[in-house]
Amino acid sequence: MKLSKLKSVIGLAALVFAGALAAEPLKVGFVYVSPIGDAGWTYMHEKGRLQVAEEFGDKIDTSFVESVAEGADAERVIRKMAQSGYDLIFTTSFGYMNPTLKAAKRFPKVTFEHATGYKKAKNVGNYMTRDYEARYLAGMVAGAMSQTNVLGYVGAFPIPEVVRGINAYMLGAQQMNPDITMKVIWVNTWHDPAREREAAESLMLQGADVLAMHTDSPAVIQAAEANGKYATGFNSDMSAYGPNSHLTSAMQHWDSIYRTKIKAVLDGSWKPTSVWDGLKQGANGISPIHPRVPADVVAKVEQHKAQIIAGERSVFQGPVMNQKGEVKVAKGASLTDSELLKFGWYVKGVEGQIPQ
Amino acid sequence: MDITLIENVLFATVRTATPLLLVALGAMMSERAGVLNLGQEGMVLMGAAVAFMASYVTSHMGLGVLAGAFAGMLVSVLFAFVALNLMANQVATGLALTIFGTGLSAFIGADYVGYSMIGLAPVELPLLSSIPLIGKALFAQDVLVYLAFGLFGLLWWVMRGTRLGLIIRSVGENPEASHALGYPVLKIRYVAVLFGGAMAGLAGAYLSLAYTPMWSEGIAAGRGWIALALVVFASWRITRVLLGAWLFGFASILHLLLQGSGYSISPNLLAMLPYVVTIVVLVMMQRKHGQSDAPRSLGQPFSSSR
16 A cells, blocks of 8 residues: 555545535546556556546546456446445446446436447446547558568457458558558467467567557566567557567557546536547557657658648558458548457458457 | 477476476375365465564565565464364364465555565576476476475475375374374374465465466455365375376466467366366376375374373
């Protein structure tokens, strides 16, 4: 237990007490799936929470519970939060979807928001970031830096979310290097650092010299560092794990979504919507690019980022071909959100097949 | 398949197998003395968390390794006391130890999630490491891998041809007779359990200091359980434990390589490969070389005052 933790507990207690005396602040609760730590998924949600807590000042009163396992545990924690007077509860993991809906049924006066899910109810909305936009930019850097023309991607599970990221990364890489190909290895887990490392080593053995991952640990960055290769990270800035290997990280910034949702509840305009924000709203971005990356590459990445923000470009704008070279997205068209949510095919250049 | 690829695959095989080998050797020793400790996973996690924390705070790898081994040993004392002195059910006590170690390691390690370290570097042994095919795998590894080899050699010698090895086996086979001959059964079992704890702690230290130099909750991801199964399928024989660990490591790397080379086999099926290959080979060996049963008093409490 660090002193800072103790301080925040005391501070929280003081806040609750002060809140009882002053005008009632909006009580906002967050449920986290893993420990906050210093990197990764939950850490970024916590960063978002701290930011909105500061901005809204005494209008809101936030707190969190960390390391809540998906399943029965989650339902208990969410219900308990609703019981103890929270007005708005953010549940920040895919596996909290049904527990959130169950709790929402029992507490119709409480507003719930679930991250990365697809179900809604009268008092349940959902939200996620367009992390594939950030992956596209990271892919541009990867494509420019590859010498072997082979990228390697460590995926957790073959679900649309991960397939979408793989394709975006590839399309970004092709912007810089039309000859680029990519190998994908599935590890069937979100979190097993040793397995992620083994997958990374296997990809490098097969010629990949820039790696990416859609898993939770920085093991892939470490593996690239140890082998003198490059890698791009995900969620938070992972440069600490590979001072020489880490090119950039596809980042998620949750504060913008939290700001919007809290504002809506405060002024009474909240409706159960699905929010899917990206670069434009500042919900995604990339971490500082390694100084080794040439300036013209960085400039092109910045240019594409600006174009996406301005709405002049989208990641999956046509022509996009599938692995067989058939045009799946015609020139001038782009994929719709519902198509993106069901993504089940690889773009040209990705090797192997999506496991069914 | 070019020679460099084979060398690298073997190198990765040995690295992947090392944590399994360390845990399995420790578990094998305590089972040989008649004690079944299912708390391996919890001890590995404690070792990993404490090793990382100690290294991070002191910036000293050696201290981290020692601290990890010590942490594993410390939680195994709990098990030893409850299972040996209080004669509680060993299966239940072991499961409790795993739950306890998993939770405690997550709790004490929470402030260290997200920190990175330069891990233990490989030490290439001159001449030996340039032997074709196997040189890199056996002689260009980090200190903990060499330590695992050394411990394997030591235990092989102890179990093979020393009086101590015989005593340990007799305590596991027939504690009453051993006691009648004047051997301190409980003491020997204590030492065996503590040794197993230290080995599991070392395996944890290998994970968080050498293999993936970081701490994150549940970093062992079931390797303690895999090692326990290895001991059973190796029928408590030390050379087969080594073989099993290497087989498992090899098949793990192979299944990832096969995925990367674009064969259209389902990765879910491929993921079974390490388990299937290891079990099939070890079971076939057992058939060929005759049955070898578990130590006869495995899991049964012993009291000298009966």
